[in-house]
Amino acid sequence: xxxxxxxxxxxxxxxxLLSSCTKTFLxxxxxxxATEAVYYKTPDQFKxxxxxxxxxxxxxxxxxxxxxxxxxxWGSDLLNPGYGWPSGxxxxxxxxxxxxxxxxxxxxxIGKGAQYAGDYAGIKQYVAAAYFFRAxxxxxxxxxxxxxxxxxxxxDVNSALLKAPRNSRYEVTKQILSDLxxxxxxxxxxxxxxxxxxxxxxxxxxxxxxxxxxLYEGTYEKYVGKATDGDGVSSxxxxxxxxxxxxxxxxxxxxxxxxxxxxxxxxxLFSGVxxxxxxxxxxxxxxxxxxxxxxxxxxxxxxxxSRYDYTLLQGATNLTHTGGGGISRKLMDMFxxxxxxxxSVSPLAQGYANMTDEFTNRESRMTCITGAPKQKYWGFSSAxxxxxxxxxxxxxxxWPAYINVSYPDLSNGGSGYGNRKWSSESVNRNxxxxxxxxPQIRLAEVYLTYAEAKCELGNGAISDADLNISIxxxxxxxxxxxLTNALIAPYPSLTMLGEIRRExxxxxxxxxxxxTDLFRWGIAxxxxxxxxxxxxxxxxxxxxxxxxxxxxxxxxxxYKASTYPFGVDATTxxxxxxxxxxxxxxxxxxxxxxPLDQINLNTNLLQNPQY
Numbered sequence: 001x002x003x004x005x006x007x008x009x010x011x012x013x014x015x016x017l018l019s020s021c022t023k024t025f026l027x028x029x030x031x032x033x034a035t036e037a038v039y040y041k042t043p044d045q046f047k048x049x050x051x052x053x054x055x056x057x058x059x060x061x062x063x064x065x066x067x068x069x070x071x072x073x074w075g076s077d078l079l080n081p082g083y084g085w086p087s088g089x090x091x092x093x094x095x096x097x098x099x100x101x102x103x104x105x106x107x108x109x110i111g112k113g114a115q116y117a118g119d120y121a122g123i124k125q126y127v128a129a130a131y132f133f134r135a136x137x138x139x140x141x142x143x144x145x146x147x148x149x150x151x152x153x154x155x156d157v158n159s160a161l162l163k164a165p166r167n168s169r170y171e172v173t174k175q176i177l178s179d180l181x182x183x184x185x186x187x188x189x190x191x192x193x194x195x196x197x198x199x200x201x202x203x204x205x206x207x208x209x210x211x212x213x214x215l216y217e218g219t220y221e222k223y224v225g226k227a228t229d230g231d232g233v234s235s236x237x238x239x240x241x242x243x244x245x246x247x248x249x250x251x252x253x254x255x256x257x258x259x260x261x262x263x264x265x266x267x268x269l270f271s272g273v274x275x276x277x278x279x280x281x282x283x284x285x286x287x288x289x290x291x292x293x294x295x296x297x298x299x300x301x302x303x304x305x306s307r308y309d310y311t312l313l314q315g316a317t318n319l320t321h322t323g324g325g326g327i328s329r330k331l332m333d334m335f336x337x338x339x340x341x342x343x344s345v346s347p348l349a350q351g352y353a354n355m356t357d358e359f360t361n362r363e364s365r366m367t368c369i370t371g372a373p374k375q376k377y378w379g380f381s382s383a384x385x386x387x388x389x390x391x392x393x394x395x396x397x398x399w400p401a402y403i404n405v406s407y408p409d410l411s412n413g414g415s416g417y418g419n420r421k422w423s424s425e426s427v428n429r430n431x432x433x434x435x436x437x438x439p440q441i442r443l444a445e446v447y448l449t450y451a452e453a454k455c456e457l458g459n460g461a462i463s464d465a466d467l468n469i470s471i472x473x474x475x476x477x478x479x480x481x482x483l484t485n486a487l488i489a490p491y492p493s494l495t496m497l498g499e500i501r502r503e504x505x506x507x508x509x510x511x512x513x514x515x516t517d518l519f520r521w522g523i524a525x526x527x528x529x530x531x532x533x534x535x536x537x538x539x540x541x542x543x544x545x546x547x548x549x550x551x552x553x554x555x556x557x558x559y560k561a562s563t564y565p566f567g568v569d570a571t572t573x574x575x576x577x578x579x580x581x582x583x584x585x586x587x588x589x590x591x592x593x594x595p596l597d598q599i600n601l602n603t604n605l606l607q608n609p610q611y
Contacts, residue, residue: 040112043122049109050126053133054199056102058512059306059438060315060422076514077528078331078505079419087583089611093595095144099137100151106134107154125200128186132206135179139213142172143516146228146591146608147237150175165604166594168229170241173217180210190266190303204261205304208441211257211449216520218250219456223522228590230609237606251453258450261303262469267443270301271477278478279368283425285310285436290425296437303441310435318431319422327370327417329533329568331509332358334502335366340481342502345491352536352570354545355408363480365506371418373407373546407551408535410559415534415566416546421510439511444474448504452497460497461485471503478506519590528585534566541571586610 039045113120113127134152141148147168152175155161167175183206190202230236261267270281273292280294281301287293289310308315337346338361348361355373359366408416424434447470454470455462464484472482481487483503488494504517518524537547537559549558561567583589588610599605 040109040116041118043118043126046109046113046116046123046126049105050129053102053106053129054201054306056098056105056133057136057306057440059440060308060317060319060434076518077530077532078328078334078509078514079326087586087589089593089607090595092597093592095592096141096595096598099141103134103137103151104154106130106137107152110134111154124186125188128183128206129201131179132183132187132201132209135176135183135213136209138172138176138179139216142169142176143216143519144592145594147172149605163602163604166232166237166606168232168237168240168242169217169220170239170243170246173213174241176213177210180206180213184210190264199305199307201304202266204264204266205441207257208261208303208446208449211254211261211446211453212441214250214254214257215449215453216516218247218254218453220520221250222247222456223520224587224590227587228609230606232606235606235609235611248457251456255450255453255457258446258453258470261446262443262450266300267303268300269443269473269477270299272298275364275479276368278365279420280425282421282439283423283434283436285429285434288426288428289436292425299437301442301444302437302439303443303446305437305439305442307437308435310429310433313435314432315434315436315438316432317434319434320424320429320431326414326534327419328415329535329566330530332366332370332417334506336363336475336478336480336502336506337361338363338480340475340483340487341491342494342499345493352539352544353542355535355549358536363475363478365478369419369421369509371406371420374405376405404553407549408546408558409551409556410535410537410546410564410567411556413563413565415532417535419510444507447471447474448500448507451500452504455497455500460495462496462500471500474503474507524590525585525587532566533568534564536570537561537564537567538569539571 040049107130109130110127113123113130116123138148138150147166147170149161149164150167150172151161153159153161183201184203187201187203187206190204193200193202226239226242228236229239232238232240269277271277272294273280280290280292281299283290284294284296284299286295307313333343336342337348339346339348341348343349343358343362346361350357350360352358359370359372410416422434422436424430429435451462451467451470454466467483475482483496483499485496488496488499501517501521505514508514515524518527535546536544538544547559550556551558559567588608591608593611594605594607599607
């Protein structure tokens, strides 16, 4: 992607070629035809048109002013306990309308590329980028709706394609993979992208994204199968093109592509701040944004990202003062101890009697993401009685006198834990000013894809060597011992596939993966229908420290049984109070309903099963 200055400097003539169905960065809404006739004459024009594609991915700030939160996983079983999910019919859905508007712009560029009279080599990478983003948006639609109409041509209002039925998920997947093959062939390697154009999609990004698609669809077909397809006659998109051999084929290629991306030296895990690396990875902006003085140039982990800038394009989303939602008991217990074992079996686990016990001997992702009691923090959060959520990681940091030690507050309806993954690190970055980049594809995910695909292909088994070249690099950054077959062998409750899935869950928290992972693994009903729980208030038959604690600043008790819905007795597992009501997760909720306005416009669109 070009620099932010270049993004903003895109001329009106470059933007007007976009579909009139959607707003652009400059809020223009002209027609297409007249502009298309005079545009796409030079490589620079193709480049300018392709630049706008990067604005059409979910991030902190949505260029077309559409909501981003519906597909951030800030409300799963791990965060915001008790969150519900859409279960009824949607009258409209911007996540149907917007992708198709974006695909139209991709198709326009692809079509103009075929008509280009100049040297095709000069525009090849921009056409390839259009194929990449066409695959990107079709994949978004696939995850949300299942089979959808495939859109590969520029239609007009009289086109028969506007009345086309849905293609099956298998046909959509094949189209996505085909588009990505074209993208991989035409995109430059990261090393060949000029410094001024860094951020543009690379060949490796397309390979990594294809591996993501292959892993998703391979596991979805393995664990969910045709259960959400419908018959294609009375409901759903049907199962046309289904091939039972696709599972092994897809997983094999996912592992192969991931390994190829892993072999390039252009990318590396960010590990420049020791045990705080996972924390700083997500809040790198300029030197004034953090007490370490680090900038985005230190981050070589992002393979593709949505880029922001404090001066030119701020995130405009309240991240520091609200964080990413309250953290559930489930997530806290999923974090590893330093010996590489989960809290449930590790001999290093200290229990819950004192409010800091569960933070002892734990991996750094836990301490980087969550707010430990009795620490100083920057920012604001309802999870803490002292109203501060960002930790003092450096003893040299000059804290203002009004920053107090924080303590959990269980009287405000939360779980007692706060999420700080996206919270800023400095007084120089207030809420809505956070301008760090949003990762779309990063190297850690490629490691996770490789390990999961290999384990699936091995029927739940994977070699230590394969673990060492993939997720054990992630665990090393987190300060947790390596995952080996010998490590988990003594514990019947642990499986290798389960531990690899744990790694994915922890590493990609709040990066828009949790719901779709639970769906493709076929375990969403099991995981999402559990009663949400928070901080432990009874342990070994006795009230925990937090249950009897009075905040020295507010003089208020931290816990009141009548106002804390997430309490649990860790001895018996009994929930003290029921969590907030949720809509029960069922298999039908793996897909969202087709919006009714689209069915009214095209009666050949069949609704998803059971809606």
